[in-house]
Amino acid sequence: MMSALLFSATGVRAQQLRLAYYGETVTHYGLKAGYEIPVGTRHLRNETVRKEILFAPGIAVYRHPHNHTGIVVSPELAYRRTGPRGGFYELALAPSYFRYFLAGTTFEVDETGAFRRVPLAGRNAFLPTVSLGFGKDLSVRKRAGFSWYARLNLMQQRPYNASSLLRFSLEAGIIKPLKKS
Amino acid sequence: MKSLRRLLHICLFTSLVTLFFSCEKEDLTEVGQTFHLRHKGADMPIWVRGNLSSNKIVLYLHGGPGDCAMCYRHYLKGLENSVAVAYWDQRIAGSSSGKVDLKTLNYEQFGEDAYYTVKLLKERYPNAKIYLLAHSFGVELAWQFLTTGDNQKMVSGLMAVNGTFSTYRWLVQVREWVLREARKQNKPEVEKYAAENPVTRENLSTYQWEKLYRHMMDLGGNPVSLYDDKAFVVNYVFATPNTALGQFTHGKAYEQYGKVEMQKFEKSALLRNIRIPVALFWGVKDGVVPVGIAHETRDLLTATSASLVTFDASWHEPFVSETDRFIAEVLRFVR
Numbered sequence: 001m002m003s004a005l006l007f008s009a010t011g012v013r014a015q016q017l018r019l020a021y022y023g024e025t026v027t028h029y030g031l032k033a034g035y036e037i038p039v040g041t042r043h044l045r046n047e048t049v050r051k052e053i054l055f056a057p058g059i060a061v062y063r064h065p066h067n068h069t070g071i072v073v074s075p076e077l078a079y080r081r082t083g084p085r086g087g088f089y090e091l092a093l094a095p096s097y098f099r100y101f102l103a104g105t106t107f108e109v110d111e112t113g114a115f116r117r118v119p120l121a122g123r124n125a126f127l128p129t130v131s132l133g134f135g136k137d138l139s140v141r142k143r144a145g146f147s148w149y150a151r152l153n154l155m156q157q158r159p160y161n162a163s164s165l166l167r168f169s170l171e172a173g174i175i176k177p178l179k180k181s
Numbered sequence: 182m183k184s185l186r187r188l189l190h191i192c193l194f195t196s197l198v199t200l201f202f203s204c205e206k207e208d209l210t211e212v213g214q215t216f217h218l219r220h221k222g223a224d225m226p227i228w229v230r231g232n233l234s235s236n237k238i239v240l241y242l243h244g245g246p247g248d249c250a251m252c253y254r255h256y257l258k259g260l261e262n263s264v265a266v267a268y269w270d271q272r273i274a275g276s277s278s279g280k281v282d283l284k285t286l287n288y289e290q291f292g293e294d295a296y297y298t299v300k301l302l303k304e305r306y307p308n309a310k311i312y313l314l315a316h317s318f319g320v321e322l323a324w325q326f327l328t329t330g331d332n333q334k335m336v337s338g339l340m341a342v343n344g345t346f347s348t349y350r351w352l353v354q355v356r357e358w359v360l361r362e363a364r365k366q367n368k369p370e371v372e373k374y375a376a377e378n379p380v381t382r383e384n385l386s387t388y389q390w391e392k393l394y395r396h397m398m399d400l401g402g403n404p405v406s407l408y409d410d411k412a413f414v415v416n417y418v419f420a421t422p423n424t425a426l427g428q429f430t431h432g433k434a435y436e437q438y439g440k441v442e443m444q445k446f447e448k449s450a451l452l453r454n455i456r457i458p459v460a461l462f463w464g465v466k467d468g469v470v471p472v473g474i475a476h477e478t479r480d481l482l483t484a485t486s487a488s489l490v491t492f493d494a495s496w497h498e499p500f501v502s503e504t505d506r507f508i509a510e511v512l513r514f515v516r
Contacts, residue, residue, distance in 0.1 A: 027419050066215045066228060066422035067276055102224055102278075103422070104215035109297050115304065118219060123279065161223075161273045161281045162434045166426050 013038045013052065013177075020149075020173025022060040030062020032171055034076070048084035053077070056092070062169070068100040068122065072155075074129060086140030090133045090151070098127035098157060129155045133171070147175040215422070216305075220297055221290065223272035224279040227298060228422065229306075230254065230268070231261030236309045237515050238302060240267045240336075242295065244317030244344070246286070246438065247431035249275030252407075252423055255416050256500045257314075259508035264515055265309070269298050271322070273434045276424040286438050288446060292325035292332075299326075299335050310337040312515050317470060317497065320344020321446055328451035338458040340514055343470045343497050346478055348446045352380040352390055354473040355397055362400040362468065371396050386444050402468020403497040410501075452481035459487040460514045462507065464495030488514075 018034035039053045056076040063069045078092035099122060106121030133151025138144040150172040157165040214229040228251055229238065239260060243250040250268035252275065260266050270277045272285065272294060302311055313336055315323035320341045327333045345351040356375050363372035374396060380388055407413050418425055459482055463475040472491065479487045490510050492499035500507040 024425070025419055064422065064424075066213075067226070067424065068278075100278075102217045103226075104217060106217040106219050106224065107301055108219040109221075113297075115297075115301060121217065121219065121224070123224070159280045160278060160427070160430065162283050163430060165424070165430055168426075 013041050013050075014179050016175050016177050018056065018058065018149075018173060018175045020171045022169060022171050023062050024064065024167070024169055028062060028064040030060055030070075032058055032060035032072075032173070034058030034074075036078075036175065045084070050080075050082040052080045052082070054080060054092075060169075060171075064103075066103050068102050070098060070100040072127060072129075073097045073099075074127075076129075076131070078131070082137055082140070084140075086137040086147075088135055088137060088147070088149075090131070090135075090149075092129075092131040092133070092151075094129040094131070096127040096129050096155065098125040098155075099123075100125070125160070126158045127155045127167075128158075129153050131171075135175070137175075139177070145177065149173065149175060214305075216301075218269075218294070218298055218301055219279070220294060221272075221285055222279050222281040223277055223285075223294070225272060225277045225294065225298070226251075226270050226275070226422070227301070228254075228268045229265055229302075230258075231265040232263055233265045233306065233309070235264045236306075237264040237312065238267050238306060238309045239264055239312050239314045239340075239511065239515065240269060240299065240302065242269070242313055242315040242319030242322050243271065243274065244319050245274055245431075245435075246271065246291070246318045247274045247435050248318070249423060249428055251275065251421055252413075252417050252428075253316075253500070254421065255413050256498075256504050257508070259504065260511055263512050265306075266314075267298075267302055267311075273431050276422065276427055278424070278427075281434075283434055283437060286435060287442050288321070288325045291322050292329050295322055295326040296329070296332060296335075299332075303335065310515075311335065312337055313339045314342070314511060315339065315344060316342040316500075317344045320470075321346075321448075324448040324452070325446075327455055327457070328448055333455060333457050336457060338460070338514065339455075340460045340462055340511060341478065342462045342499065343464055343467050345446075345470055345474050346448045346452055346481065348443055349380065349382055349385050350449065350477055351470060351474060352385070352388065352393070354471045354477075355390075355393060355468065356380055357473065358402070358468045358471040359393060359397050359400060362402075363396075366400060368400065371400065386441075388444075391439075397468040400468060405496050405498055405501055407498075407501065449481060452478070453483045455482055456484050458514075459485055460510070461487060461489045462492065462499060462510060463489065464492045464497055464499040464502065466494075467496045469497040 016036040020032045022032035023029040036056045042051045060072040074094040074096040076092045076094040080090040082088040101122040106118040107115040131153045135149025137147040153169045155167040218225045359375045461475045465472045492503045495502040
């Protein structure tokens with residue numbers, strides 16, 4: 001929060017839209033959309049280096065075939081540093097919400113020992129997430145009006161059976177400003 | 182505001198597309214069916230693959246406890262042209278999920294889960310005969326299931342692969358294996374340890390079986406590692422429905438099972454009630470569950486004909502080290 005206050009003293013940039021491939025591997029595929037709201041921006045070295053704190057709510061949907069379909073809602077807080085040539089790296093934290101739907105039909109055993117079909121069977125879970133990413137803002141050198149990025153997300157699903165499950169996901173896509181800064 | 186609306190539309194579209202592709206048909210003649218059994222906190226996947234028109238389903242009871250079923254499809258796939266195979270992940274095992282109380286990790290509950298798995302398969306495929314193919318801990322689970330009530334009437338046969346009917350007899354056989362191998366390999370300190378630590382019914386609950394087990398492994402009781410098989414690893418990570426890292430979280434849940442529950446397992450006296458056909462498939466070089474257990478099992482099965490099929494070049498997983506012959510033996514049994 002202190003960092004956000006320090007950053008906010010130097011103004012904020014435009015809000016941005018993020019769209020990316022999202023999945024555990026290429027075979028557990030999905031999409032992620034996010035919305036970046038700069039909380040604070042700070043320029044250094046004659047404005048060639050930019051440091052930002054971003055609030056980036058996002059939603060990802062992916063499919064693990066024959067296992068489950070997952071939806072991840074992630075209200076992210078991210079730090080991003082963009083260099084003079086547009087290259088950037090970022091670190092993000094998110095206390096995400098995870099909802100998954102089991103593949104196929106789920107049959108629950110009722111009190112009489114009979115089976116009952118459970119529509120849209122699945123579970124809810126807490127999914128705290130740490131993300132590390134890099135990318136390039138192509139607008140810095142006027143090549144294009146967007147950035148590309150890739151990141152690795154490390155997540156812990158709670159509850160999972162009697163404990164927790166470490167998950168990871170890969171994300172790669174573009175970030176598009178909604179208006180010129 | 183307009184942008185937010187656009188984002189909402191993208192999210193909605195993405196969700197619908199993904200959910201659409203995740204829906205599975207209910208056509209029971211399909212070669213691949215996926216469903217889940219939800220029971221006492223556990224969501225256990227059951228994948229049915231293969232030739233359903235054969236009206237024969239081989240239900241694979243995986244080992245562990247805490248191992249996985251679908252991961253072994255890499256080795257069992259050869260069955261699927263002739264019969265259907267049901268791969269069931271037990272509670273806190275493989276890709277099973279949910280919110281599970283550790284107190285449910287006991288033989289009664291595993292047996293009950295097996296009962297509902299078989300019942301569900303029989304309801305889904307009423308014309309199919311079900312055969313159990315049980316490996317290691319799966320054999321214990323099979324005996325638990327088959328010696329409870331009239332459960333054995335639900336299935337047409339059991340193929341037991343390197344698994345025991347009694348924890349006590351298992352440890353006795355492992356100790357004898359260690360003594361024999363230590364002498365053969367000239368390891369006097371290991372031989373001394375095994376000689377000085379006999380297993381009795383009286384000391385079973387306090388016996389330090391992990392030490393004996395470690396000596397057995399050091400003597401080459403099961404040198405086969407699935408992770409040395411690159412094709413298996415690639416298949417496991419990329420081409421199966423397994424929860425890749427889930428497998429590594431299950432072990433901790435079974436600490437109490439290893440300390441207390443496992444020692445209680447004893448079905449020696451109940452095997453004489455088994456009337457369904459039984460085949461014992463055994464890797465003879467195995468130190469994990471030595472072939473002596475196979476001989477004892479056969480002697481206890483007095484009410485049925487139990488055949489013993491040995492795999493001379495195999496240890497604990499004959500379906501890994503002698504895959505083709507193993508497949509042929511399973512098909513011979515179910516025919």
